[in-house]
Amino acid sequence: MRARLLLALLLAATALCLADGQKIRRRHRRLRTTTEPPAPPAPVVPVAPPIPVDADHVLRGIAERLDEQRYQDAMRARLNDVQEEGESPDNDVTIEDPCLKVHCSAGRICEIDEHGEAVCNCIKDCPYETDSRRKVCTNHNETWPSDCEVYRQRCLCLDGSDLCRGPQYHHVQIEYYGSCREMPECVESEMSDFPRRMRDWLFNIMRDLAERRELTPHYLKMEREAESNLTRRWTNAAIWKWCDLDAHTTRARHDDRHGAGASSRPPRHGTTRQCLQRVRARGPLRPVHRRVRLMRLHV
Numbered sequence: 001m002r003a004r005l006l007l008a009l010l011l012a013a014t015a016l017c018l019a020d021g022q023k024i025r026r027r028h029r030r031l032r033t034t035t036e037p038p039a040p041p042a043p044v045v046p047v048a049p050p051i052p053v054d055a056d057h058v059l060r061g062i063a064e065r066l067d068e069q070r071y072q073d074a075m076r077a078r079l080n081d082v083q084e085e086g087e088s089p090d091n092d093v094t095i096e097d098p099c100l101k102v103h104c105s106a107g108r109i110c111e112i113d114e115h116g117e118a119v120c121n122c123i124k125d126c127p128y129e130t131d132s133r134r135k136v137c138t139n140h141n142e143t144w145p146s147d148c149e150v151y152r153q154r155c156l157c158l159d160g161s162d163l164c165r166g167p168q169y170h171h172v173q174i175e176y177y178g179s180c181r182e183m184p185e186c187v188e189s190e191m192s193d194f195p196r197r198m199r200d201w202l203f204n205i206m207r208d209l210a211e212r213r214e215l216t217p218h219y220l221k222m223e224r225e226a227e228s229n230l231t232r233r234w235t236n237a238a239i240w241k242w243c244d245l246d247a248h249t250t251r252a253r254h255d256d257r258h259g260a261g262a263s264s265r266p267p268r269h270g271t272t273r274q275c276l277q278r279v280r281a282r283g284p285l286r287p288v289h290r291r292v293r294l295m296r297l298h299v
Contacts (some may be wrong), residue, residue: 104180107151121157123148137180139173150174206237215240 018288099110104120110122126148129135134146135253144150154172157164186194209215219240226233 105155107148107153107155122159122161123152126152133178135179136174136177140168141175141180141183143180147174147177199238202241203233203237206240208296 098112098116098118102110102118102120104110107123108120109123110118115121126146129146136144136147136150138144138150143170144153150172153165153169157167157169157172205218206215206223206226213220215223222232222236223242226236
């Protein structure tokens with residue numbers, strides 16, 4: 001009986017000890033949690049204020065995009081219409097300026113008549129020239145304001161216009177640029193020296209053409225022969241020139257006599273052109289060999 005009582009007391013004491021230990025642990029835990037410093041607050045992330053939406057701006061943007069879309073659609077439709085018209089056989093017409101393939105001579109200009117054809121008409125008006133260097137001297141020893149006026153006058157005379165000053169201007173030519181100079185008549189000594197000057201002039205031209213390789217092999221051989229044989233110099237040059245003039249006829253052509261063009265320098269007294277005009281005045285040009293003898297050459 002006593003043993004049971006002691007066992008019960010022992011159990012009761014053990015239970016009390018356990019209860020006291022649990023109370024002490026709870027108290028220690030409570031004190032520990034209250035004595036720890038409080039955790040720092042979490043950083044606050046700033047939130048951007050909402051952007052105010054401009055309803056008018058949005059509407060204008062939408063309207064502009066719609067207008068751009070409508071414009072592009074209209075351009076596509078127009079392009080399609082043009083392509084369809086181009087493919088149509090009724091509209092397959094290409095307009096070309098007929099003057100592009102027409103070359104008019106000096107003093108004329110290409111114009112389109114009422115039938116749509118290109119014609120070369122005389123220049124209506126030449127530009128007014130104030131520079132004295134633009135003046136030209138013609139084969140009539142007349143000073144003109146410009147070469148345009150000379151070519152225009154020749155064109156008017158060839159077309160039979162009332163503005164033509166006279167029949168002598170049908171073949172008016174420019175002798176040189178600049179005002180005309182007074183040229184006295186060639187005297188007999190100058191006329192006697194004219195054949196020598198003509199021979200030298202012809203050979204110098206032949207030599208220049210040979211250096212530029214513009215002579216045919218036959219005349220190139222003649223030029224080389226003249227270089228080595230002085231007695232053949234003038235003869236070969238004269239034969240070459242007159243044969244060149246008479247390639248298609250036994251008479252000198254109009255373009256042969258005037259084809260050298262206008263000189264940029266006024267002529268001096270007793271030049272080849274001036275004396276040659278006096279030679280022509282003595283009679284018509286003769287066949288080749290007679291012309292060569294006229295230059296006092298022997299062939």
